[in-house]
Amino acid sequence: MHRHSAQLNSVPVPFDEAERLAALHTTGLLDSEPDPNFDAITTEAAQLVDCPMALISLVDKDRHWFKSKFGLSEPATPRSSLVCAYTILSPIDKVLVVPDTRLDERFDAKPLVLGESFIRFYAGAPIKTPDGNRIGALCVLDRQPRFDFSEQQCEQIVALACQVSEAIKDVIETNELQRLNPVDRKIGLKLQHARLKAQLSRSAIADLLRISAPDMESMERGSSRIEAAMLLKISTILNVPVRYFFEGL
Secondary structure, eight states: OOOEEEEETTEEEETTHHHHHHHHHHTTOTTOOOOHHHHHHHHHHHHHTTOSEEEEEEEOSSEEEEEEEESOOOSEEEGGGSTHHHHTTSOTTOOEEESOGGGOTTTTTOHHHHSTTOOOEEEEEEEEOTTOOEEEEEEEEESSOOSOOOHHHHHHHHHHHHHHHHHHHHHHHHHHHHHHOOOSHHHHHHHHHHHHHTTOOHHHHHHHHTSOHHHHHHHHHTOSOOOHHHHHHHHHHHTOOGGGGTTTO
C-alpha cells in the first residue's frame, strides 16, 4: 500500500506523487477524446453490479478527470471531492468500498455527497500504467447506500480495472510507436532476429498477420513501413515487448 506524505485539500497524497503524475501525463489520456474501448468498460461495470453510475477517473494534481463516465454528466471534479483520491492508495487487487458516504467522516461533507449528484455508495479499484503507477480508478456509484456489495462483485470490479490498465498500456504503446515512427533497417533486423529466435518462418508470421510473405520480407528489410497497429500484433505473436524494437536506436 502506498504511504502518505502530505495532505492535499484534506486528501491524502501518495509518497511518490511526482512520479505518479509524470506517468499520468505521459499517457496522453488527460483531456483526450472519448474512446469506445473505455466506454464499454464503464457500461459493463455499471450493469454488472447494478449501479446507475460508473467512472474511469484519472487523478490529476488538482482534479479527477473522467476518461469515461456512465450516468454522470460532469467531465471532472476537484481532487478533494471524490473518493478516487483514496482509491489510488489501495493495493491493485483490492476494492475500496464505502457503503454509505454519509456515515464515513472522510466523505460525508464532500460536494458530490451533499450536492446534486448525492453520491451515497462508492466502490472502486486502482488502475495503473505498465510501470505500476496508480493513475486513477475504475469505480461504481449509487445514490442509495449499499451494505450488500459482495466479494464476487468486488472481484468483478478488480477484473474490469485490470482491463482498463491493459487498455492504457495499449494507448501508451501506440503513442510510442507513433512518436518513434518505426520504419528503418534496424527495426527490420530486430524483427528478423525475434522471428528466428521464436523459430517461426516468414510465411507463418505472414499468415498470422494476414499479409503476403513478400510483404513480410519487405518489413524485415526495412523497405516497407510498419504501421503502429501492425507492430503491436507482431510483438504479441513473437512474445516480445514493443520497446524491444526501439532499444538501441
